Amino acid sequence: MDRVSVFVVFALNGALYGSWAPRVPAISAQLHASPGPFGLALLCLTVGMLIVASLSGRLVERTGARAAIAGSTLLSCVLLPLLGLAGSVPVLGVMMFGLGVSVGAFDVAMNIAAVGAERRAGRPLMPVFHAGFSFGGMAASAAAGLAAAAHWSPVRHFTVAAIVVAVTLLLVLRGLPRAVPRQERNLPGPRVAPARRPVLWLLAVVALCSAIAEGASADWSALLMVTEHGMGEGSAAFAYAGFSLTMAVTRLGGAWVQQRLGSAATLVAGAVLAGSGLVTAAVVPVPWPAFVGFALAGAGLAASFPIALSLAGAAGRRADDSGGEREIAFVTTVAYSGFLIGPPLIGGVAQGSSLSAAFVLAGLVAALIAPAAVAAGRARHRELTALEPAA
Known part of the structure; x- marks a missing residue:
């Protein structure tokens, strides 16, 4: 039951994002906003997520994943309709920041719950849970398209979406893990801060590179197809659609795959696939290989972020089978910075050279997942060896 509940929660998280993002043009038109200030308002979402991610580990450690997921999801459901009621760009920025805080806490809490479900199952499950996020986002995006076609206002659409998410959450809430009472915990010795552990920095690099490469595909793939491959805007949109679909299915x-090849080998294979796919999309001047390249990139990046978080949770595991909250929060915080670094990085390279060159860079960033994954495995092995009692 807990695995089904966690999967549904991941889908709800994806649905929250997939509900508002496709309605950005309608919100912009409603506010008569110019691109610059409107872009800063949207950036407030990432800022909110980045700030709360570093604090969420301790919160979940105290309250448990169930309470943290319930509180953050219901707060998101309250804030989502307010986006449609924002009467000015500054007010929208405040609402986006609040939504970033709630969704960021939700994101960390659900990944902690997923690690707990993995431990109870005794086998890898994190990529499957993240598939729930992908499919939830795709379903909500399709619903947003239908709402726009039916001329629903953003506030009407967001209200309906928030009600659906809240009701679904209440149906699966009992299946989520509760907090472990403090007196039941076995916490031997002082804990090492996540920032002082090389293995967590290396796992954070894996998640960061994945976030940058994924963000580049989301933000710039259609423009690459239009400007470098001569596609029309309608056809160009299928580049990211293919990326998203292969990512969801591969997850x-x-x-x-992780259970049979091991975490490191899965990450290395995915990095090679993603890097080669993005470089192919960038340098081959024929449109159809570019579509294939983005599909390969989606498949290659599918497991990177989930496995990085799973390994972070394993690095924080205690003897009583608890732990991992702060480690997951640390890796998530670093990964979120990729959503701040990625767009100006790709845009700056494109401005100075070309969008094709920028996507070659994105492919190289994706390929960096491979050495970081190998180094993380070695660092973890050194940690475990150091903990073994002397003969």
Whole structure:
């Protein structure tokens, strides 16, 4: 039951994002906003997520994943309709910051719950849970398109979406893990701060590179197809659609691959696939290989972020099977910075050279996941060896 509940929660998180992002043009038109200030208002979402991620580990450690997920999800459901009621760009920025805080806490809490479900199952499950996020986002995006076609206002659409998310959450809430009472915990010795552990920095690099490469595909793939491959805007949109679909489908089988190849080998193979796919999309002047390249990139990046968080949780595991909250929060915080670094990095390279060159860079960033994953495995092995009692 807990695995089904965690999967549904991941889908709800994806649905929250997939509900508002496609309605950005309608919100912009409603506010008569110019691109610069409107872009800063949207950036407030990432800022809110980044700030709260570093604090969420301690919060979940105290309250448990169930309470943290319930509180952050219901807060998101309250804030989502307010986006449609914002009467000015500054007010929208405040609402976006609040939504970033709630969704960021939700994100960390659900990943902590997922690690707990993995431990109870005794096998990898994180890629499957993240498939729930992908499919939830795709379903909500399709619903947003239908709402826009039916001329629903953003506030009407967001209100309906928030009600659906809240009701679904209440149906699965009992299946989520509760807090472990403090007196039941076995916490031997002082804990090492996550920032002082090389293995967590290396796992954070894996998640960061994945976030930058994924963000580049989301933000710039359509423009690459238009400007470098001569596609029309309608056809160009299928580049990211293919990326998202292959990512979602690959995540369903990612746990199976991870169980058979091991975490490091799965990350290395995915990095090679993603890097080669993005470089192919950038340098081959024919449109159809570019579509294939983005599909390969989606498949290659599918398991990177989930496995990085799973390994972070494993690095924080205690003898009583608890732990990992702060480690997951640390890796998530570093990864979120990729959503701040990525857009100006790709845009700056494109401005100074070309969008093709920028995507070659994105491919190289994706390829960096491979050495970081190998180094993380070695660092973890050194930690475990140091903990072994002397013969």
